[in-house]
Amino acid sequence: MKILVPVKRVVDYNVKVRVKSDGSGMDLAGVKMSMNPFDEIAVEEAVRLKEKGVATEIIAVSCGVTQCQETLRTALAIGADRAILVETPSDAAFELQPLAVAKILKALVDKEQPGLVILGKQAIDDDNNQTGQMLAALADLPQATFASKVEVAEGKARVTREVDGGLETVEVTLPAVVTTDLRLNEPRYVTLPNIMKAKKKPMETIKPADLGVDVAPRIKTVKVEEPPKRGAGVKVPDVATLVDKLKNEAKVI
């Protein structure tokens, strides 16, 4: 079966981003971008399923500006077979939102007929945690979110999910949508020879309109602000002072 893996280009997780002074958004000029960490886990899982002989082909897809090609090349270097870029305007005012991405992915699912779609559980920029679930709804597929273990056999996937309070295991009929949690796997490092090989792998570029998808945003960002600052704290010299402060100053114990 084919596996479709959507990947997102986001600000690198090590970068401390700042809010623009005019409150219109985040200051991303010249900031290092990388593949969303949860998506790396998704690509890794797909590659492992191929190595086990479960999957035959892995298609990486990214939606966004031309530079998303770099993110797709990373996915190809990890082990994806080919890539699709669904290119949208680089206009700073344009925002591609989860519902629009889910509609694009639904169109690609119809076209490519994958047995499994593996996405990250959330992107570390908008922190939405929506796209996988929305795709599953639009394509009328079962979903297994926040996966920490995936086993595929006999037309079904058995997925262990991280839920509040512990773990839960569900079985979904294929095709299905799975979203990855952190503990699913440890993504491999990309080696130089694989980066070189990735340059030769096929990458197709299409537009949302080619898929008949309207990507107009439904939610307007009115403003973006810094979170309220905490007051400066104090360092205490010893445990006795700490206990005294907690009892008599903060009055929390």
Added chain:
Amino acid sequence: MASLVIAEHDHGTLKPATLNAVTAALACASEVHVLIAGANAGGAAEAATRISGVAKVLHADGPSLAEQLAENVAAQVVAVARNYTHLLFPATAHGKNVAPRVAALLDVAQISDATRVVSADTFERPIYAGNAIATVQSSDPIKVISVRTTGFDPAGAAGGSAPIEAVAAVADSGLSSFVGAEIVKLDRPELTSARIIVSGGRAMGSSDRFNEVLVPLADKLGAALGASRAAVDAGYAPNDWQVGQTGKVVAPQLYIAVGISGAIQHLAGMKDSKVIVAINKDPEAPIFSIADYGLEADLFSAVPELVRSL
């Protein structure tokens, strides 16, 4: 104008996160209903009728809803959704699983982790691991929202007397089935609703030492235990103890961070705590920049001393 809260429950009782979502719902619309979708969930429905401010409880009861599978619960919500302007879910693992599925079925956007209701169509939510707060406005006819529970006070669990209206349960989708669960047994307060949290990081060194050092302190304070992602990844603590962007978001009265450096991903999960205490031997640890009280000391001597002096 009515809003619907999709309750989180274990069929017999309501989960506290539901009460925070009711408060958010009351800020969206004057009339608030609660949906109990479950199997033999009369106990949870009964509890929902008593929530202060709730006007009606919809109770859908059937075997398809026994395991709270996203496919069936989402279909159940969509079956009643058209009567409402707002659908609100607590932003728990369950709410996050179902809410986007509902939104897509209704062809509307979803707003995740709302921390404030500015007006009926405008909400605040944190982005970039809590490093920024976005104010967003939805133009959709039905607003589907997940509510960050620490952003809203809980509605009163008593005092209400709403009627129950039975709703037909949806048929099973047949797309998924429940296999089993491993729920960690808790004999202390639940992390997201605890008044005090004692949290350990990688510096704890091992699972044994994590328990040896932190359990007496948590017992003394009646606190819940938490952990940083590093401690969880190292196997010192179970993963549902993880506080952070990718774990649980908490806002207790007192948060004691022991041997936690304070990575952005951790801070996103606890920086709204009322009082933060950091115990760390590294004077440069970022956790000190947000701690109200910082103690620069070796945790293996400081924590036992703290236990003795309480």
